[in-house]
Amino acid sequence: MVYLTRIEHFNAAHRLFNPAWNREENEAVFGKCANENWHGHNYDLYVTIKGEVDENTGFLFDVKKLSEIVKEHVIEKVDHMNLNTDVEFLKGKLCSTENLAIGIWNQLFPHLPAGVKLHCIKLYETQRIFVEYFGAEQN
């Protein structure tokens, strides 16, 4: 088993806000992140896949193809977007880094070929804050 990681990045606006709560409750829980006019981040995305090395190519998976899959199904949908208002796969979800990582996993999962498994989505919201998601099977 080999693990292979591709790093991509995107910039986006968001806010943390639970529509079931009033403004005071949101501010109490989410603080500055609840700012009604949004704020934003440079996100760094680490996509790690796992599998066996193909004897003919020496590759686990062509990393250029992995990059194209990540770009088509994730980066093009979130880069320079407002995560709360512009992103279909986050509709109705709280735009935390945790939910974004899970959403990205679900975007990528169906597009990997047989024999290549998604291992981890690691998502940096800032240089000092990141989350990791290993998929529902790990739970």
Next chain:
Amino acid sequence: MSKRVSVFRKEHFNAAHRLNNPAWDNEHNKTVFGKCNYPNYHGHNYDLIVKVTGVPDPETGYVIDLKLLSDIIQAQVIERFDHKNLNLDTVEFKNLNPTAENIVVVIYDLLRPHIHNDHDLQIRLFETERNFVEYPTS
């Protein structure tokens, strides 16, 4: 001969913005600013490096107390811009396009009155890890 030294303090803030020239129509804005013109804003982690140059004080050995410099940056810049929408939430960019170039000049002007006249001030602002600007020019 007095020896001048530069000291640096690094801070950061997160903010939303969009690039748009209200004098142009949508098509022209899109052509010039591309994705940065998307209507619902996007955002960045801005890294800010503040450089103060001067002769170390013979009594303290400091050019400027870096804790004091940090407090000045917090009060003048971070509290003003952190977790804000630069276009909507700040007076500085009500009528000024919040490009990295314009932001760095605004930050310089906010900090300059709080730095000793004998000291030179220079600001470097990272909009992303690979895009950064500096003012004044060396």
